[in-house]
Amino acid sequence: MSYAVDFTTVSPIGLESSPVVDALAGLRANEARYFKNKYDHVFTVVPASEATEIIDWVHDILKDERDIVIASPPLEATEFEVEGVRWAYVFYESGLSINVLYSLDDAGKRAVGFKLSDGMEIPEELASRFKFARQKSKLAGTIRGSYFTIKNAH
Template sequence: MTYTVDFVDVSTVGLESSPVAEALAGLRANEARYFRNKYDHVFTVEPADDAREAVEWVHRILAEEREIVIASRPLEATAFQVENIRMAYVFYESGLSINVMYTVDDPKKRAVGFKLSEGMEVPEELASRFKFARQKSKLAGTIRGSYFVVKNEY
């Protein structure tokens, strides 16, 4: 079932099994607010089992670009396009959020982003490969993030 993410009244719907559900819900709401304000896009998610195509696309890029396999269980995902940018998000039980920003007409503007919910440890599969910068969010507290540039076609 599709869930429209509300960034005014933040809810843990779909994320309840996460040990950092409140922070992950804030992170998800932060993304929803960004897309609403920048692109007037309504951010919706669905259970990962119902969004297999999006989850598989993200996992394929991680595996082929950097040989990364995420250990945590995906809870929710979404895929959509705004302007010339194809986007996909996967929210994991650990509190990790991964997004792929893939411009359809400019191979130089493609990246995978990682965001860590407040209160979670850096996942082992990312710890030795990435440094995480901190940013403050009214909805999500302190978010730690990192990224890498996508080099191949997907």
């Protein structure tokens, strides 16, 4: 069952098993607000059990590009296209959010972004590989983020 994320009334629907549920819900709402304001796109997620293709695509990119395997179970995911860019998001029980920005034009930008919910530790599989910058959000508190550029075709 899909869920259109409401960024005016932050809800933990679908994320209840996370130890940082409120911060993760705020992080998800922050992403929803960004896409609504920038692209007039409604950010809609589905449970991980209904999003295996999306999650597999994201995990394949992580494994192929940087030999990263995420330990936390995924809770939700989404995939959509806006202005020639394929976006995929996976939200994990630990409070981690991973997004893939993949331009459909071969000369466009392609990257993987990591965002950590307020209150969560940096996952071991990312801690030694990335430095995380801090960003304040009214919806999510302090978000820590990092990214890498995708080199290969996926």
